[in-house]
Amino acid sequence: ACENRFNWLGSEHQYVTVKSNKDKIIAFERGDMFFVFNFHPSASYTDYQIGLSWNEPMRTVMDSDEARFGGQARLGHGHTNVFQPLAGVDGRPSSIKTYLPSRTVQVLAKESLLQGGVKIYAAKDYLARAGAKSATELVAQLEVWKDGKMESVPMKFDKDGCLAIGGIDATFTLQGPGGKALECVSSKDGSFRVYF
Numbered sequence: 629a630c631e632n633r634f635n636w637l638g639s640e641h642q643y644v645t646v647k648s649n650k651d652k653i654i655a656f657e658r659g660d661m662f663f664v665f666n667f668h669p670s671a672s673y674t675d676y677q678i679g680l681s682w683n684e685p686m687r688t689v690m691d692s693d694e695a696r697f698g699g700q701a702r703l704g705h706g707h708t709n710v711f712q713p714l715a716g717v718d719g720r721p722s723s724i725k726t727y728l729p730s731r732t733v734q735v736l737a738k739e740s741l742l743q744g745g746v747k748i749y750a751a752k753d754y755l756a757r758a759g760a761k762s763a764t765e766l767v768a769q770l771e772v773w774k775d776g777k778m779e780s781v782p783m784k785f786d787k788d789g790c791l792a793i794g795g796i797d798a799t800f801t802l803q804g805p806g807g808k809a810l811e812c813v814s815s816k817d818g819s820f821r822v823y824f
């Protein structure tokens with residue numbers, strides 16, 4: 629998913645900011661992404677400052693400590709809040725401070741690249757399997773928190789087959805023609821999940 633949105637694999641921009649054998653930290657830039665690995669078997673670091681080339685807010689788009697990967701979900705702050713740029717370190721013009729739990733990786737992106745939310749398109753072969761002639765026949769039931777409890781908000785695809793959702797992630801179910809439930813086959817509970 630990171631590659632689909634940010635095209636970092638083919639990017640010529642790459643720079644290793646930190647490679648600390650003592651701390652067991654590797655941090656590097658690739659394209660518009662910033663990867664931070666803590667390979668230490670037991671040491672976690674609070675407010676670890678790492679230099680980077682972008683003088684703009686950064687946001688975590690994925691980390692290995694997320695519950696969906698079997699982690700302990702200790703890094704939620706970086707998903708819902710931005711890391712403001714600080715003075716440069718490590719020979720880079722800017723930096724951020726972040727919490728680095730042991731044996732984890734974090735992937736960050738420039739906040740400016742996350743504007744506009746998530747856009748979901750229904751592929752023609754999916755529509756055919758769902759028995760729909762166009763995506764406008766589908767209804768997404770978006771899960772949202774309101775007043776401390778989870779609610780389901782119906783959303784429709786537009787005439788171009790796009791469902792635009794604000795924010796950087798979403799969990800939803802889909803209904804096809806006649807209200808028929810369309811389950812996500814790669815999910816245990818049948819819900820679709822989209823990240824950044």
